[in-house]
Amino acid sequence: MSKNGELKEDLSNYDPREYDDPSVTTDIIIVTIIKNDLKVLLIKRKHHPFKGCRAVPGGFLDVGREESLDDTAARELVEETNIIASVPEGKSAIYIEQLKTYGEPDRDPRKRVITVAYYALVPFSAFDKQVIEAGDDAEEGSAKWLFLKSPPKNMAFDHKKILKDTLERIRGKVSYTDIAFNLLPEKFTWTELQNVYEIILGKRLLRSNFRRKIKSMYILKELKETKKGKGVGRPSVLLKYVRMKKL
Amino acid sequence: MSKNGELKEDLSNYDPREYDDPSVTTDIIIVTIIKNDLKVLLIKRKHHPFKGCRAVPGGFLDVGREESLDDTAARELVEETNIIASVPEGKSAIYIEQLKTYGEPDRDPRKRVITVAYYALVPFSAFDKQVIEAGDDAEEGSAKWLFLKSPPKNMAFDHKKILKDTLERIRGKVSYTDIAFNLLPEKFTWTELQNVYEIILGKRLLRSNFRRKIKSMYILKELKETKKGKGVGRPSVLLKYVRMKKL
DNA sequence: TCAAAAGTGTTTGACCTACACCCATGG
DNA sequence: CCATGGGTGTAGGTCAAACACTTTTGA
Numbered sequence A, B: 001m002s003k004n005g006e007l008k009e010d011l012s013n014y015d016p017r018e019y020d021d022p023s024v025t026t027d028i029i030i031v032t033i034i035k036n037d038l039k040v041l042l043i044k045r046k047h048h049p050f051k052g053c054r055a056v057p058g059g060f061l062d063v064g065r066e067e068s069l070d071d072t073a074a075r076e077l078v079e080e081t082n083i084i085a086s087v088p089e090g091k092s093a094i095y096i097e098q099l100k101t102y103g104e105p106d107r108d109p110r111k112r113v114i115t116v117a118y119y120a121l122v123p124f125s126a127f128d129k130q131v132i133e134a135g136d137d138a139e140e141g142s143a144k145w146l147f148l149k150s151p152p153k154n155m156a157f158d159h160k161k162i163l164k165d166t167l168e169r170i171r172g173k174v175s176y177t178d179i180a181f182n183l184l185p186e187k188f189t190w191t192e193l194q195n196v197y198e199i200i201l202g203k204r205l206l207r208s209n210f211r212r213k214i215k216s217m218y219i220l221k222e223l224k225e226t227k228k229g230k231g232v233g234r235p236s237v238l239l240k241y242v243r244m245k246k247l
Numbered sequence C: 001t002c003a004a005a006a007g008t009g010t011t012t013g014a015c016c017t018a019c020a021c022c023c024a025t026g027g
Numbered sequence D: 001c002c003a004t005g006g007g008t009g010t011a012g013g014t015c016a017a018a019c020a021c022t023t024t025t026g027a
Helices: A069-081 A159-174 A179-183 A190-201 A207-217 B004-009 B069-081 B159-174 B179-183 B190-201 B207-217
Strands: A023-034 A037-044 A058-060 A095-102 A113-121 A144-147 A218-227 A236-244 B023-034 B037-044 B058-060 B095-102 B113-121 B144-147 B218-227 B236-244
Touching: A023 A069, A023 A159, A023 A179, A023 A190, A037 A159, A037 A190, A058 A069, A069 A095, A069 A113, A095 A159, A095 B095, A113 A159, A113 A179, A113 B113, A159 A179, A159 A190, A179 A190, A190 A207, A190 A236, A207 A218, B023 B069, B023 B159, B023 B179, B023 B190, B037 B159, B037 B190, B058 B069, B069 B095, B069 B113, B095 B159, B113 B159, B113 B179, B159 B179, B159 B190, B179 B190, B190 B207, B190 B236, B207 B218
Parallel strands: A023 A113, B023 B113
Antiparallel strands: A023 A037, A023 A058, A037 A144, A095 A113, A218 A236, B023 B037, B023 B058, B037 B144, B095 B113, B218 B236
């Protein structure tokens, strides 16, 4: 089609109407922790390719919006979950990061589709429980929380691969970044924090070592309050994440 | 434009003709080491947006080719450099990895363009010197090797940012992966290997510690041959990279 | 006063840093 | 035989794993 020479070297003598452009979608993998498990929000497809299969929520890029890919992903997150997107004092906004772009020629049977995938880490407490059902009860309508580590077999497109990449990314980054804190509410206990790490890494950790490690990497603020209501055992102090230490 | 509700939840009831698709390009950041510096291959734009500016080579995605994004990037690398893309015995092929996707609405003044950026690490010895001029002599025609760490000021589009991200990625990965070996020919000396690390990390390392570290992470094969021709000093043994150690 | 969960301290060993020394070659 | 670069060994500090112990609460 294109006698290269020119084309490959330079994007310059390009006429938009000359080419058959692919479609572009941005998908958002929304991850949270529910009852000691990583969960991902998946929809059930209502229409023809992969009808009835589970899929990652997303949408075609609307060029008319003049919106960056990052903003598109963030907007889809809000639209999908009715999440409280406002920024509560001190705490940073929802964590969203670009994961990877998927573009195999046959991943969508209708036409060529390039998907820019993002993932978000959200504390479960941030969701409006009325909109998204948390339980394991079967639901027909829209979105549902499913296990990130063992997604359903009948996933649409290459979305199983996308979930696998997401899990790998989270596991890879949890040890040298502060992403884990994004899965917790503003105030949390040591045990809750340790749970997040254990769930992501899939193994048990020793309290003492875990705390030393965390303290060496991050600055935390110990609050005066304690968490009660659990009944038995010594009450734990509540913490706030402040920031990562340098270097 | 799109009354959402449906759209955002599902990619299903989609008619290709209904939307204004963006264009998609794949760009390839080709990195090598020349005389103790990281260099990147940049072209000079011949046509209107950013005419005369330096840019990363790339091209519009040709849907007709039915080619994955990875394959497109690999093909562009070959077309750009006439590199010996064949796989010499034992040694793995050219290292190419997806870097990131760039999609700000105003990054190309002509229309909306989504760019999937890849980077490649190539030993300088793999290039056909006749095609790409290595020297620092000014050239008018096509591609030229420039400093990755201090790219020219007049870079086209957001390509300066792309180069910055590339450098960060290489620096980040060099310590816990084996990417450094991709910048060396099949046979190399300890000193050459150490140079690669020092150039990427931008600091001097101690021989003894460097070797211990490398030996603990990778399996290397020490050859019987030695490197000579440098004149003075004890000749160094030649090494081959075998693989990374587990865990 | 006992169980359960939170919180602390100490020993051990692995690994990194720094530095000193030995080896092989060309002039 | 000496300058130059290649190659090796080791003492000391830092940090993480493992384990034992103390504290605070509800029942």
